[in-house]
Ligand SMILES: [Fe+2]
């Protein structure tokens with residue numbers, strides 16, 4: 001095997017890799033086994049066997065590694081929600097979503113079902129924690145962060161309108177994965193700090209269909225159901241949306257179109273466009289609702305759900 005095929009792993013994830021072989025580079029440049037399968041990785045193991053540089057995994061262990069990380073994160077998330085520690089919830093969630101969205105075609109989205117279940121379950125007992133997730137502000141506004149915020153707002157809306165746990169989990173998962181297609185749009189276009197050309201805008205618009213295509217690649221039912229969110233969240237009831245200009249939009253699509261716009265305009269601060277205050281953003285969305293782009297009753301309930309902090 002060529003040296004460049006070995007994959008370095010993040011140090012913060014090592015504790016999840018009990019059942020993964022880890023390797024390191026010896027001073028002479030050879031790849032040597034650091035830890036066999038079945039041996040936990042603890043601070044003591046580093047003290048007993050110091051290493052310089054990165055630890056590596058074999059390429060064929062890549063998806064097993066992602067699964068181990070997700071499992072560890074999901075367990076951590078449940079503990080953090082129970083312990084009401086907002087910063088930890090935020091960090092666990094951001095890590096797991098960021099890691100998973102980085103390679104959605106590798107099968108990793110499966111674990112998102114468990115993530116969403118923890119959040120929805122946590123919401124009923126620790127409402128404040130989940131609601132406050134939307135106030136997270138990171139320096140770097142990424143798709144992972146936006147997706148988490150859209151999910152948290154969607155859970156808040158579903159809770160406010162009395163949706164069942166099953167429907168809430170379904171819509172929350174669709175919310176978390178609605179922009180997964182953006183992982184296949186060039187990053188320089190996504191983060192451009194200037195208005196886009198028509199061609200660039202078309203590349204961005206392709207994320208709806210790309211997302212649906214990624215989700216279509218899964219055989220798991222909850223992930224396949226989330227496809228509707230990816231496909232419809234930029235559709236508008238008056239037919240002015242994309243990718244199909246549909247007017248017959250599912251409830252999930254109608255909710256996400258509102259929540260997605262609201263989240264983006266209140267949080268996405270760019271050099272040519274500042275993030276807006278909630279009331280101003282709602283006023284702007286209301287104008288679009290009056291023009292027939294958004295569902296009136298969903299919009300009204302969503303606006304009220306934002307004030308429903310307990
Ligand atoms: Fe989108």
Ligand SMILES: [Fe+2]
Pocket residue numbers: 146178179260
């Ligand atoms: Fe979005």
